Amino acid sequence: MEQCACVERELEKVLHRFVMYGHLSEESLDELLRYVCELRGQLVTFGVQDADLSVLSQSMAQCCKNIKDTVQMLASRHKDIHGSVSKVGKAIDRCCCVLPFVQNFDAEVSAVVAETVWDSQDRQKFLSESIVEHLYRQGMLSVAEDLCQESGVVIDMSLKQPFLELNRILEALRMQDLRPALEWAVANRQRLLDLNSTLEALQYARHFQPFAAQHQRDIQILMGSLVYLRHGIENSPYRSLLETNQWAEICNIFTRDACALLGLSVESPLSVSFASGCMALPVLMNIKQVIEQRQCSGVWTHKDELPIEIDLGKKCWYHSVFACPILRQQTSESNPPMKLICGHVISRDALNKLTNAGKLKCPYCPMEQNPSDAKQIFF
DSSP states (O other): OHHHHHHHHHHHHHHHHHHHHHHHHHHHHHHHHHHHHHHHHHHHHHOTTTSOHHHHHHHHHHHHHHHHHHHHHHHHHHHHHHHHHHHHHHHHHHHHHHOGGGTTHHHHHHTTSOTTTTTSHHHHHHHHHHHHHHHHHTTOHHHHHHHHHHHTOOOOHHHHHHHHHHHHHHHHHHTTOOHHHHHHHHHTHHHHHHTTOOSGGGSOGGGOGGGTTTOHHHHHHHHHHGGGTTTOGGGSTTGGGGOTHHHHHHHHHHHHHHHHHHTOOSSOHHHHHHHHHHHHHHHHHHHHHHHHHTTOGGGOOOTTSOSSOOOOOGGGOOSOOOBOTTTOOBOOSSSOEEEOTTSOEEEHHHHHHHEETTEEEOSSSSOEEOGGGOEEOOO
């Protein structure tokens, strides 16, 4: 992933240099054109016959020199851009060399993924539905409809309608039109108040009173900005209220609150899964290669569990997990956490291994108990 990021950085440098080269070319050519026009105007005004031939010769020589210098300077800058473009190609080559599995991607990925993961019709249906939902979230409604027709996925209108309304309001906000968002906020006022949302507080001052208890600080800022209306809010301490990024913030607030009311995550589940897979896949492929080189195939026997822990960051923490303190393995549906009558928690596999002659002695306290008295815990 670091090599891919390197390619992206090199590409950004090239694009930046192209933009700067365009600005420099326009400025240089405009300046040269002004100089030539001024020289032409002087010749027309004073006349060639009246002008001193030596002065005229020096002026024309200087003009030719300026043109030549400008062309050489632009050519040199253009050559530098070619060097930057070649660096992008070299970065791509390095990326392919460091990640050899790119050339044989399917075979390498199959080594760390269960072969039967998509054999079930239900799983294929779930994947198609996830893709369709992602397209609805992104506002790509026509693409989602085409996918439904080709894959045979049927999406109920009750599930589709919220996304249609969500995209309609977001499109209006991008056009800096607050009316649809405010109408939606008024219709869902009580539920938004329960969420402690700031969305409807964007309404006019005469409607602020119901929000005074929860958003007093925001209302004070808006009221204070009115003092500077005559001189212009853009020249006041409240100029941040007019920044264009405020519209992006309103879109984010609306998306967050609307998804919360609909019982949806703010980010698309497909996007989160894809991003997590991009972080985890290189690590899994490396550990698989090490296992094969050291002939330790027994370390990773089940493809529905990971041989090592992969940190995806706190952004991907959505639910609690439990690792058995005895076997030091993360619990799963086939090996759930079990609570003993003494209060200690271990995995089911650990419980079975510690059972002796129908009795279980807790590994943390001297209490003996019947293994059947253990209760499964659901996080």
